[in-house]
Structure formats: structure tokens, C-alpha cells
Amino acid sequence: MRRGLIIILAIILALFTFSENEIYKKDIRNRLVIQGIGIDLEEDGTYTVTLQAIDTNSSEASSADGASQPPLKSYKLTGETVYTAIKSVTEKEGKIPLYSQNRIILIGKSITKENMNDVIDFFVRDVEVGGTVYIAAAEKTAGEILTAKNGKELISAQTLENSIESYEYDAKIFATELYELINRYNSGSKDFALPLFSLQENGEEKSAEIVGTALFDNTEYREVISKNETIYLNVLSDEVYNTAIAFDGGKGTKVSLNIVKSKTKRKVTLTKDVPTFKIQVYMDADIAEISGGVSSAMTVKQIEEIKKKGEEYVEKSINATINSLYHKHNSDACGLGRLLYIFEKDFYRKNEKNIDSVLKNSLYEVDVQLNIRRIGHEYLSDY
Amino acid sequence: MITKGRISAFQFYVMLFLSRTLTTVTYISSYTKDVRLSDMLVQPIFRIIFGIIIMIPVYLLYKKYENKNLIDIANERSQGFSKVLSIFYVIVFFYFTVVTIARLDVFTGTVVFPETNVNFMIIFVIIFCCYGAYLGFEALGRSSVLSAILVIPAIIFILCALANKVDLLNLSPVFYNGVTPVIKTAIDSVGQTVEYAIIAIALPKVSGKITKGFFVWIFSQTLLMAILFFFAGAVMGNFASTQLFPFHTLASLAEFAMFDRLDAIFTSVWIMCAFIKASLLIFLQADILSKAFPKVRKTSFLVIIGVLSIIANLFVAGEIERFSIIDNSIIKIIVTGITVIIIPIIVLILQERRALKNA
Numbered sequence: 001m002r003r004g005l006i007i008i009l010a011i012i013l014a015l016f017t018f019s020e021n022e023i024y025k026k027d028i029r030n031r032l033v034i035q036g037i038g039i040d041l042e043e044d045g046t047y048t049v050t051l052q053a054i055d056t057n058s059s060e061a062s063s064a065d066g067a068s069q070p071p072l073k074s075y076k077l078t079g080e081t082v083y084t085a086i087k088s089v090t091e092k093e094g095k096i097p098l099y100s101q102n103r104i105i106l107i108g109k110s111i112t113k114e115n116m117n118d119v120i121d122f123f124v125r126d127v128e129v130g131g132t133v134y135i136a137a138a139e140k141t142a143g144e145i146l147t148a149k150n151g152k153e154l155i156s157a158q159t160l161e162n163s164i165e166s167y168e169y170d171a172k173i174f175a176t177e178l179y180e181l182i183n184r185y186n187s188g189s190k191d192f193a194l195p196l197f198s199l200q201e202n203g204e205e206k207s208a209e210i211v212g213t214a215l216f217d218n219t220e221y222r223e224v225i226s227k228n229e230t231i232y233l234n235v236l237s238d239e240v241y242n243t244a245i246a247f248d249g250g251k252g253t254k255v256s257l258n259i260v261k262s263k264t265k266r267k268v269t270l271t272k273d274v275p276t277f278k279i280q281v282y283m284d285a286d287i288a289e290i291s292g293g294v295s296s297a298m299t300v301k302q303i304e305e306i307k308k309k310g311e312e313y314v315e316k317s318i319n320a321t322i323n324s325l326y327h328k329h330n331s332d333a334c335g336l337g338r339l340l341y342i343f344e345k346d347f348y349r350k351n352e353k354n355i356d357s358v359l360k361n362s363l364y365e366v367d368v369q370l371n372i373r374r375i376g377h378e379y380l381s382d383y
Numbered sequence: 384m385i386t387k388g389r390i391s392a393f394q395f396y397v398m399l400f401l402s403r404t405l406t407t408v409t410y411i412s413s414y415t416k417d418v419r420l421s422d423m424l425v426q427p428i429f430r431i432i433f434g435i436i437i438m439i440p441v442y443l444l445y446k447k448y449e450n451k452n453l454i455d456i457a458n459e460r461s462q463g464f465s466k467v468l469s470i471f472y473v474i475v476f477f478y479f480t481v482v483t484i485a486r487l488d489v490f491t492g493t494v495v496f497p498e499t500n501v502n503f504m505i506i507f508v509i510i511f512c513c514y515g516a517y518l519g520f521e522a523l524g525r526s527s528v529l530s531a532i533l534v535i536p537a538i539i540f541i542l543c544a545l546a547n548k549v550d551l552l553n554l555s556p557v558f559y560n561g562v563t564p565v566i567k568t569a570i571d572s573v574g575q576t577v578e579y580a581i582i583a584i585a586l587p588k589v590s591g592k593i594t595k596g597f598f599v600w601i602f603s604q605t606l607l608m609a610i611l612f613f614f615a616g617a618v619m620g621n622f623a624s625t626q627l628f629p630f631h632t633l634a635s636l637a638e639f640a641m642f643d644r645l646d647a648i649f650t651s652v653w654i655m656c657a658f659i660k661a662s663l664l665i666f667l668q669a670d671i672l673s674k675a676f677p678k679v680r681k682t683s684f685l686v687i688i689g690v691l692s693i694i695a696n697l698f699v700a701g702e703i704e705r706f707s708i709i710d711n712s713i714i715k716i717i718v719t720g721i722t723v724i725i726i727p728i729i730v731l732i733l734q735e736r737r738a739l740k741n742a
Contacts, residue, residue, distance in 0.1 A: 124625050124626075127493065127494045127497060130635055131619075131622065131632060132635075132638070132643070179622040179632075179636060180622075182621065182622045183553065183619060183620035183622040186620075186621035186622070186624070186625065187621045266552075338552050339552070341556065342552065342555065343556075345556040
């Protein structure tokens with residue numbers, strides 16, 4: 001019985017392995033290893049999808065500086081849907097796209113909050129893409145960035161991914177993974193924000209840089225906030241891991257703080273149908289630089305002054321960002337509306353349709369507590 | 384069959400834990416549209432209450448006739464009635480076997496090999512499960528304990544890797560659409576639990592502290608369910624409801640050191656649990672049939688069940704409409720209600736009447 005069973009299983013396993021051209025499909029040489037996907041919506045309603053993929057046919061395996069870097073190739077494809085456009089690459093290249101190594105999805109200016117759902121549906125359905133891929137916006141078209149060359153080489157999707165990943169070191173970037181975007185898109189106001197890439201040209205040299213954060217709200221075109229405001233958008237969203245801030249330290253000095261830890265607690269209370277958001281920020285910071293003054297021993301009093309001025313600066317900056325988001329741009333990119341949904345569900349249910357105006361007319365109380373953890377390798381005179 | 388022995392209550396409930404874990408991790412979010420993920424955190428409380436209540440008739444029978452199951456007790460009254468019950472339970476277990484393999488097929492065809500016809504895999508898995516059933520109840524009990532040693536740490540590992548992605552604001556308010564949808568989901572969840580029917584049939588094969596084991600089992604698998612739903616809600620938020628298999632997506636978001644996407648671990652958990660569940664169900668079908676029709680060898684029943692399972696699953700495979708018809712929660716609730724509540728109550732009443740007459 002056992003021997004017979006083993007033979008049957010071996011036959012089935014062999015059939016399973018060799019069926020449906022499985023070997024052909026699994027061979028990496030027959031796959032187009034996608035690194036970046038750019039999507040633009042054309043005026044006639046068709047999509048232009050720009051793929052950046054590893055060129056497995058190329059014999060060049062290293063870049064000009066000798067560092068190992070896979071040769072890249074870009075493809076411009078059109079189709080009635082994102083999927084049909086991507087699928088057409090097989091006609092051109094004779095290879096089946098492999099999305100599992102994709103690093104970034106870049107969307108052009110033509111993609112707004114309204115048509116976002118049509119764009120992302122393919123990525124939600126496809127298992128290979130994965131929910132952790134970064135999604136970002138392009139200032140003009142996504143194709144322009146993914147096909148741009150710095151010298152002879154394409155600006156790689158990996159470089160774009162690295163730029164976004166630097167949010168862990170500097171909160172000037174509002175990094176968004178696909179699953180986070182869909183989570184925001186499917187909740188409350190549907191407002192979301194993405195890092196905004198712009199193509200910078202300096203003669204022959206081109207680079208893609210993050211110039212701010214694109215806010216997707218109810219307007220036809222996206223609004224943009226600066227990189228400095230993005231820090232406080234991240235503070236409001238409790239997404240700061242590390243960042244640098246600089247402010248006037250008094251007496252002609254400029255103080256730079258390295259924020260090493262930040263925690264934001266957000267609460268909402270209702271008073272006569274007006275929500276009040278209480279935002280408490282706790283930050284641990286190291287003094288990184290005091291410029292403008294002669295380098296001399298610090299006193300505890302000076303540290304206290306820096307702390308006070310730092311708290312005032314952060315508080316002012318957060319208030320300015322709240323003002324920018326809720327009054328100027330009508331955007332709930334930091335998701336405070338979610339607090340109403342969770343903690344004041346009856347009020348939320350009643351005002352779900354006009355949540356933007358509710359948030360605009362809400363009160364915001366910001367309290368910042370800054371703790372100076374280290375002052376650097378400089379003498380402290382009180383000891 | 385290799386052995387006719389009993390297994391310990393510990394082995395039995397570990398086996399049931401793995402079996403129910405499969406249903407939990409293969410949770411399909413589209414089944415519960417009105418219910419938000421945070422409701423699923425509360426749902427287990429109702430689920431425990433319903434689970435305990437529906438098992439009262441089986442418990443009363445077990446207390447009175449410790450070494451007999453429903454079918455054995457019915458046999459005391461009438462061989463015909465016993466045979467009808469046997470066939471009914473075989474059909475129920477066969478149905479759940481087909482659903483189990485069909486879910487594995489949908490999972491494999493959607494997530495693991497989306498572009499491949501997985502018919503050969505279905506055949507392979509069913510033969511493998513039949514072999515597991517052939518090895519017998521004791522072997523399944525032992526392999527369940529070994530599998531649990533792999534499955535439980537694997538789940539804990541995945542959840543630990545997800546801890547830094549937890550954001551409590553991703554959770555939604557509890558009872559946003561009222562209590563009724565939550566209760567409906569709890570009933571649905573109980574209906575998805577064929578393990579109650581397995582307990583009703585397999586108890587005479589188990590020795591040890593059965594009642595205590597039952598409570599540990601029902602609390603532990605409910606706790607696992609609540610933990611998984613908590614992580615799914617707190618990590619993915621509304622994204623979870625867009626995914627066919629949210630727990631697989633959850634695992635794919637987990638990152639640990641240089642390892643991205645821990646869904647491969649999740650897939651192995653799934654396959655191990657599917658093997659245990661399908662093997663156990665096939666074993667019970669062959670066991671019931673061999674008692675009802677003692678002239679036919681159990682191995683022959685195993686072959687027949689295996690062939691029928693292959694035919695049924697190949698019929699269901701490849702067409703999502705057929706899958707949604709057979710994996711219907713209303714059918715499961717009705718089937719569970721009949722097997723766990725109605726039949727035990729009927730048997731209990733008939734036995735009580737007989738006792739009264741004899742007295």
C-alpha cells in the first residue's frame with residue numbers, strides 16, 4: 001500500500017511540476033522584473049503606464065563608477081485600463097511581468113482623488129504587488145520621471161524608493177505604503193497625502209527630488225505643502241522617528257535640534273457640537289548645533305531657554321500646519337477626522353457628509369513638551 | 384486502519400484547535416459586510432456563549448453514555464435510525480472536507496500560483512489526507528501535537544513582526560451598525576465550526592478530562608481569533624476589508640530584520656492545518672461508514688471517499704461562483720444546527736422516553 005501510494009504521489013508531483021509550462025513561467029530570464037510603475041491618465045480616458053524594469057538582456061552589469069547596479073530599461077505603454085496597458089509589455093518584450101520586486105508606484109498629476117480608485121484597483125487585486133510598496137505622486141507626469149536619464153542611465157526606481165525611505169531619518173517626507181493609502185482612501189473623508197517628486201534639470205544632469213507633499217482632497221487639482229510643513233504633518237500623524245528642526249534661539253543664535261523621539265497623543269471632545277482636538281506632543285531632542293554665537297560652555301538656564309523656545313516653535317509650526325491643512329486646503333491628511341469616527345460616532349454619523357467643514361470649524365489645542373536629552377560633546381558649565 | 388486506540392483529550396483538542404485555526408486564518412471578509420473589524424474583536428464573546436449553549440445536548444448525552452457517540456446510542460434503539468444518522472453525518476463531514484479543500488484551492492489559485500491550474504495539487508492533497516486518515520486517529524493526534532509545535536510559534540512570530548505596525552486609530556468603533564450584525568457574525572462563526580459535530584461523534588475515542596479540555600479549546604481558539612482580528616484591524620484598517628484573505632495579507636505586511644513578507648510562513652501554517660482538518664474529516668467518514676456497514680473494509684471506504692472528494696473538488700475548482708455556493712454560511716449554520724443541536728436533542732428525547740417506558 002505504502003509503496004504504491006508513494007509512486008502515485010511521485011507521479012502526481014511530477015505532473016504538477018511540469019504542467020502548464022510552469023518551468024517557463026518560473027524562469028527569471030523569461031520574466032520582466034518590474035522596478036517601478038508610473039501611471040498617467042490621458043485626456044481621452046486611456047492610461048499611459050510607464051514601467052521601469054531590469055534589462056536582463058543587457059550585458060552591462062555595472063554602472064559607470066563601477067558599482068554593481070542592474071541595467072534598467074523603461075517602457076511606455078497605453079491601454080484602456082492600467083492592467084491592459086501593463087499586460088501589453090509582453091507583446092513588446094516577450095516576457096511576463098514580475099511585480100514582486102516593484103519598488104514604487106508613481107502617479108501623475110492627472111490622477112486625482114476622484115479617479116484614484118480606478119488606478120489602484122489592479123494593485124489591490126494583484127497578490128504579487130504586495131501592500132508594502134511605496135506610492136508617490138509626480139509633479140507633472142509619472143512617465144517623465146521614470147524615463148528621465150541622468151547622463152546615460154535612467155533615474156532608478158530604487159533611488160526613488162531610497163528617497164522615500166529616508167523618512168525614518170528625516171520626517172520631511174510623508175512616506176505612504178499602498179496598504180496605508182487604501183486604508184485612508186476607504187475611510188471617512190477619503191483624504192490622503194503622498195510624497196511629491198519633481199524632475200530637476202541642470203543641463204545634462206537630471207534628478208528626481210521630493211519637493212513636498214501632495215494633498216489629495218475634493219478639489220480637482222492637488223494642493224502641495226512644503227517639506228517643512230510635512231514635518232508637522234508627520235507630527236500630527238504620529239509618524240516621526242527622527243528629524244531636524246531649526247529655530248531662533250535668541251541673542252542672534254540659531255538652534256538646531258535633532259529630534260530623536262516623538263510621540264503625539266490626539267484626543268477629541270465635543271462641546272455644543274463643536275469638536276475640540278487636543279494634540280499633545282512629546283519630543284526628545286539633542287542639541288545638534290547652536291550657530292551664530294561663539295562656542296562656549298552652556299548653562300542649565302540656557303538649555304531651559306532653548307527648550308522653551310523649541311516648544312514655542314514646534315507649537316507654532318503645528319498650528320500653522322493645521323491652519324494650512326484644514327483652513328487653506330480643506331484636507332484631513334493627518335486623519336483627525338478618524339478620531340471623531342471612533343470616539344464620537346453618533347456625531348460623526350450625523351456629520352459624515354460635511355466632515356470637511358466640521359474639521360474646518362473645529363478647535364485645535366496644541367501642547368508641546370520638549371525634553372532636551374543631550375547637548376552634544378560640549379562642556380556644561382554648571383558641573 | 385492501523386489502530387483503533389483512543390487518544391488523550393489534550394491530543395484531541397489540539398487537533399480541533401488546528402482544525403478551527405484553518406477556518407479562522409482562511410476568514411473571508413466579504414462574508415460579513417455589515418460588520419467592521421473592531422466588531423470582530425467583540426464577536427468572540429458571543430461566540431463562546433453560543434458555542435457552550437449549543438453543546439449542552441451533546442454534553443448531556445456524553446454524561447449519560449460516556450463510551451458511546453450519537454450513532455451508537457441511536458443503534459440501541461434502531462439499526463435503521465442509526466444508519467440514517469451515519470449517512471447524514473458522513474454527508475456533513477464530506478461537505479466540510481470539500482469546503483476545506485476548495486478553500487485551499489481558492490487560496491492557492493489566488494495567492495500562491497495565480498496563473499497555474501492547481502487541479503493536480505487538489506488530487507495530491509486529497510490523496511495525502513486519505514493517507515493521513517488511513518494511519519488512524521492516534522497518528523493524527525500525534526501529528527497534530529507536532530504540527531501545533533510549529534504552527535503556534537509561527538503565528539506568534541508573525542504577530543510579533545507586525546507589532547510595530549499596530550495603530551489603534553485604525554480600529555473602528557465597536558457596534559457602529561448596532562449589536563445585531565455582530566450577533567449574526569457570531570452565529571455565522573459558530574456555523575463555520577464543524578468541530579462541534581466532530582466532538583459529538585468522536586468523543587468515545589477520547590480519554591481524559593474532556594469537559595475541561597472543551598473549555599480550554601473554545602477559549603483558546605476564540606482568543607486566537609480575537610488576537611488575529613485585533614492585528615488585522617489595527618495594522619491594516621480598512622485595507623483588510625478589501626482583501627479576499629485578510630490574514631494572508633496581514634502576514635505579507637510583516638517584516639523581520641532582512642526578511643520581508645512572512646506570508647510563506649503563513650502558507651505553511653495553512654497547509655498544515657488543512658492537512659489535519661481534512662484527514663480528520665475523512666477518517667471520521669470512513670470510521671462511521673465502517674461501523675454502519677461492517678462487511679466493507681475501511682480502506683475501501685477511504686478510497687471511495689478520496690475519489691468522491693477529488694471529483695467534487697475538481698468540479699468546484701476553477702469557478703469562484705461554485706465555490707461561493709458551496710462555501711455558503713447559511714448552509715453551514717443549518718448543518719451545524721442539525722448535527723449539534725437537533726439530532727442530539729432527538730436522540731436524548733428518544734432515550735428518555737425509552738427509559739420512562741422501561742421504568
